[in-house]
Structure formats: C-alpha cells, structure tokens
Amino acid sequence: MDYARIRIIRAGPLTTIQDAGRPGWLAHGIGASGPMDRGSFDRAGFWLGASGRAGIEFSRNGLSLEIDHGRIVVAGDGGHFGVAINGRRKKWPFRAALKRDDFLEITPGSAGNYGYLRFSGDFELPEVLDSYATNTIAGFGGVEGRSLRPADELTIINPRLRVESRNLSAMPAETGPIRITWGLHADMIPDFVRQGFIERPFLISDKLDRMGVRLDDPTGLFRDFLLRSLISDPVLPGDIQILGDGTPVVLMVDHQPTGGYPRVGTIIGADFDRFAQLRPGTEVRFEPVSVERAQTIRRSIIV
Amino acid sequence: MSAPAPRPDLPLLQPLGDSALLVRFGASLDPAANRAAIGFANVMAKAALPGVIEVVPSLVSVLVRYSWSIISLANLMGEIRLLLSAPKPEQAATITHVAATIFDGEDIADLAVHLEISPAEFIRRHNETALTVLATGFAPGFVYCGFHPEALNVPRRSMVRAKVPAGTVLFAAGQTAITSTPIPTGWHIIGHTAFRNLDLAQTPPTTLRAGDGIRFEVA
Numbered sequence: 001m002d003y004a005r006i007r008i009i010r011a012g013p014l015t016t017i018q019d020a021g022r023p024g025w026l027a028h029g030i031g032a033s034g035p036m037d038r039g040s041f042d043r044a045g046f047w048l049g050a051s052g053r054a055g056i057e058f059s060r061n062g063l064s065l066e067i068d069h070g071r072i073v074v075a076g077d078g079g080h081f082g083v084a085i086n087g088r089r090k091k092w093p094f095r096a097a098l099k100r101d102d103f104l105e106i107t108p109g110s111a112g113n114y115g116y117l118r119f120s121g122d123f124e125l126p127e128v129l130d131s132y133a134t135n136t137i138a139g140f141g142g143v144e145g146r147s148l149r150p151a152d153e154l155t156i157i158n159p160r161l162r163v164e165s166r167n168l169s170a171m172p173a174e175t176g177p178i179r180i181t182w183g184l185h186a187d188m189i190p191d192f193v194r195q196g197f198i199e200r201p202f203l204i205s206d207k208l209d210r211m212g213v214r215l216d217d218p219t220g221l222f223r224d225f226l227l228r229s230l231i232s233d234p235v236l237p238g239d240i241q242i243l244g245d246g247t248p249v250v251l252m253v254d255h256q257p258t259g260g261y262p263r264v265g266t267i268i269g270a271d272f273d274r275f276a277q278l279r280p281g282t283e284v285r286f287e288p289v290s291v292e293r294a295q296t297i298r299r300s301i302i303v
Numbered sequence: 304m305s306a307p308a309p310r311p312d313l314p315l316l317q318p319l320g321d322s323a324l325l326v327r328f329g330a331s332l333d334p335a336a337n338r339a340a341i342g343f344a345n346v347m348a349k350a351a352l353p354g355v356i357e358v359v360p361s362l363v364s365v366l367v368r369y370s371w372s373i374i375s376l377a378n379l380m381g382e383i384r385l386l387l388s389a390p391k392p393e394q395a396a397t398i399t400h401v402a403a404t405i406f407d408g409e410d411i412a413d414l415a416v417h418l419e420i421s422p423a424e425f426i427r428r429h430n431e432t433a434l435t436v437l438a439t440g441f442a443p444g445f446v447y448c449g450f451h452p453e454a455l456n457v458p459r460r461s462m463v464r465a466k467v468p469a470g471t472v473l474f475a476a477g478q479t480a481i482t483s484t485p486i487p488t489g490w491h492i493i494g495h496t497a498f499r500n501l502d503l504a505q506t507p508p509t510t511l512r513a514g515d516g517i518r519f520e521v522a
Binding site: 023129135137181184230256258266 | 317318319320321322323325327329330331332344356357358359360361362363364366368371372375376438439440441442443444445483484485501503506507508509513
C-alpha cells in the first residue's frame with residue numbers, strides 16, 4: 001500500500017481534523033461539527049481537483065508540519081495566512097507537491113480565524129458515524145476526539161500524485177453587515193431592543209471557539225434588558241443567544257444541540273462563513289432579512 | 304403538574320434560520336406538550352416529505368431541517384399544517400427500559416433534607432413512578448426522563464459542577480436525567496448506572512427513544 005505520513009511540528013489551539021461533518025444525529029444529541037468556514041474548506045479541496053474527504057482546520061497561529069514518508073499534494077485556503085515550504089514563501093491560497101523531509105510552515109496572516117489544509121488522499125483514521133470530523137465538545141472523531149498537537153502523525157493512504165491544475169485565486173473580501181433572520185423569541189423581545197440590535201455596533205470578543213463566539217456589547221443593549229431563560233429547544237449554528245448576564249453568543253458548529261436562552265436571531269447561511277472568520281475586536285453590525293431573501297442570497301452564491 | 308391554560312395559537316410554526324423551522328407545542332414543559340411533540344415527530348418522520356432532511360423531537364417542540372432548493376418554506380409550512388390537522392395515529396406500544404442504578408449520589412442527603420424525608424424514602428419514591436423518556440438533548444445521548452409527582456419537585460442547584468462522568472444519574476425539576484458523556488451540570492447527583500445510552504460504534508448511536516418508558520431500580 002502506498003502512503004504518505006505527515007508529522008505535526010507546531011499547532012495552535014483549536015487545530016482539528018474536519019470533514020463535511022456528521023449531520024443527521026441531532027435527535028441523539030449529536031451536533032454536525034465540520035469546518036467553521038465551509039466555503040474555504042471546500043475551496044482548499046477544489047484546488048486539488050479531488051481531495052481526501054477530511055482536512056486540517058487550523059487557527060490564527062498557523063501550523064507547521066513535516067513530511068515523514070512518501071509524497072503528497074496539499075492545498076490551503078481560508079482567511080489570509082503566510083505560507084512557506086522549506087523556507088521559500090508562497091502566495092495564499094496555495095497548492096504544492098511535497099516529498100519526504102519537506103517542511104511546510106503556515107504563519108499568522110492578515111485576516112481570518114481559520115485556515116484549511118486538504119490533501120490528495122484520505123487520512124487513515126477511524127470514522128465515527130461515517131465522519132472524520134472532530135467534535136470538540138463531546139470529544140470524539142478526528143484524532144482521539146482532541147485538537148492536534150506537536151508530534152501527532154497522520155497517515156494518508158494511496159495519495160494521488162497528479163492533480164488537476166486549477167488556477168488558484170483568492171476570494172474577494174466581503175464586507176458589510178452580517179445578515180440575520182429574526183429569531184424564535186423575537187416576539188418576546190421589545191421593539192426598542194430589536195431596533196437597538198440592528199442599529200448598534202457589537203464587537204467580536206476574544207472568547208471564541210468552535211462552540212460559540214461571544215460578542216461584546218459596548219452600548220450595553222442587553223445589559224439593561226435581561227431576558228428570562230426558557231424551556232430548552234433545539235438550536236442551530238448561527239443562532240444568537242442572550243445569556244443570563246446579557247452576553248450575546250453566536251452558536252457555532254460544535255454547539256450543544258439544545259439551548260434554553262432567548263434567541264434574538266439567526267445568522268443566515270450565506271454569511272455564516274464570513275462571520276466565523278471575523279477576528280476579536282472586529283466591529284459587527286446585523287441586518288435583518290426575510291427567510292426567503294436569505295435563501296435567494298444563498299442560491300445566488302451556490303449556483 | 305397543574306394543567307396549563309390552553310393556547311389556541313399552538314402548535315406554533317416558526318422559521319429557525321434559513322433552512323429549518325420549529326413546531327412548538329408549548330411554552331413550558333408539560334406532559335401533554337411533550338407527548339404532542341413526540342407524536343408529531345413520528346408522524347413527520349413517517350411522512351418522509353421530499354426536501355425534509357432531519358426531524359428532531361425535543362421537550363415540547365420539533366425541529367425540522369429542510370432543503371429550500373427542494374421545498375419552499377411556505378409549502379413546507381402548508382404540508383406541516385396538513386399533517387397537524389390529520390387524525391392522530393394510534394400510539395404504538397412503547398418499550399420500557401430498566402436503568403439499574405446505584406444510589407450513592409453526593410446530593411441525596413441534601414435532597415432528603417430539602418424534601419423532609421429520609422434518603423431511603425427518597426430513593427423509594429424516586430423509583431416508584433414509571434417515567435417516560437421526554438427527549439434526548441443538551442449533549443450526546445443525554446436523556447430527560449419524567450415526570451415525578453409534584454411532591455418530589457426540587458429546583459436545580461445554584462452551583463454548576465464542572466464535569467460529571469458518563470452514566471451519572473441526575474435529578475431536578477421533576478425529572479431524572481442520565482449522562483452519556485462527561486458534562487457540566489447544575490442538576491443534583493443521585494447515583495450512577497452501568498447503563499450506557501450512547502454507543503458511537505452503533506447505528507443509531509443511542510438506545511432510548513423519546514416516548515419510551517423507563518424505570519429506575521436499585522442495582
């Protein structure tokens with residue numbers, strides 16, 4: 001059997017194995033997980049023509065790895081990172097053929113919280129419910145259900161060495177408000193609070209992970225308006241919950257499957273990836289759209 | 304539990320983001336709303352509407368995830384209203400599970416004091432009522448089982464414990480819960496069980512279904 005093996009030399013926090021996730025198990029209390037920025041994960045795979053199903057999601061500090069055995073083609077995308085192979089810098093996003101003893105270093109860049117590496121073959125890892133995705137909250141999937149760390153070795157079986165040569169291009173940076181649909185509990189939130197939510201600025205706080213992103217509320221909108229807890233209902237990524245102390249939290253892909261905090265709104269699917277990449281300190285404004293409008297926006301992106 | 308006032312606006316259909324909606328049968332946890340949610344989730348799953356990706360029963364609501372490229376929100380809501388207005392199917396006979404439990408939980412003494420009964424009497428009363436699996440949620444394989452009689456109702460603890468192991472039997476708010484993964488909890492710990500609801504190597508990965516019967520016994 002032909003294989004390649006990579007060894008992790010340096011990994012920032014929240015570096016995990018992800019694939020398209022394991023949707024469909026919410027009734028068993030299991031969230032879908034998967035990449036925080038699905039679009040970038042998919043693009044990194046696209047640069048290889050056809051890649052392995054899973055990839056590595058890394059965070060702002062980047063990642064270094066070494067090829068221990070064999071040959072492999074790799075591509076990276078998501079946010080804006082620095083990348084060098086054996087000390088020679090490349091442009092981001094990138095694609096490269098690597099062989100034994102090659103050293104790939106991804107360094108912090110100018111934008112984004114998450115980047116992705118995809119490879120020209122599948123990892124030799126156990127699947128959990130047909131997925132390699134790491135569920136960081138329940139601790140399963142990926143490598144022993146945990147973040148990657150230095151000295152971890154990953155084997156890629158039957159790597160392809162010829163890939164389609166697709167022209168690499170960076171996604172134009174999208175700006176503007178993050179669009180939401182009003183939430184389940186919008187009817188129990190007074191008009192002036194809803195109005196405040198779309199008029200006032202919020203900031204991405206430094207408390208963010210794969211479960212959720214806490215927002216700073218510099219004008220104290222929710223500090224002055226405390227909402228009581230409710231009976232638990234199912235929640236989904238993008239839901240904006242207001243905690244008991246007034247902190248807004250946007251639920252992300254490793255969210256708990258149910259929640260009992262009031263929800264103001266839900267970030268639309270088309271803006272979720274962009275939101276996930278916003279760094280701490282970034283100002284964010286929300287703009288309400290109808291469900292139908294949200295679907296039209298998404299359709300225009302996909303088709 | 305006292306009967307809540309009827310809500311003519313229930314069940315309520317509410318979009319949740321741009322690719323899901325929630326059908327809610329109550330605003331607070333009561334047995335009728337829970338039964339209605341579980342019953343509707345079964346009807347919805349059986350109907351297998353094109354474009355419906357996932358049906359998730361919860362305590363008093365049902366999450367429906369759909370693909371808007373196959374069914375529009377308006378059409379889906381129409382289909383759901385039709386299903387809701389159809390006669391309720393006969394409830395299938397349910398399975399009753401037994402959770403053999405060692406009642407050595409560190410909060411039993413406090414609970415007994417709070418309820419003004421002995422610890423042994425608390426355990427006896429706890430196991431007296433045949434319970435129903437109300438929902439799976441909060442964490443993988445975590446089940447809510449209810450309802451105990453009003454006389455056993457105690458609120459949650461004010462302090463949250465950082466982590467309790469899988470198989471911990473918890474008690475609060477008229478319910479008993481079983482953990483399947485290590486989780487933080489504000490519920491009272493009353494014991495532990497060898498029963499494991501979650502096995503990630505199996506498909507489906509959990510044993511207990513919402514609506515199943517469950518009895519707790521002294522192991």
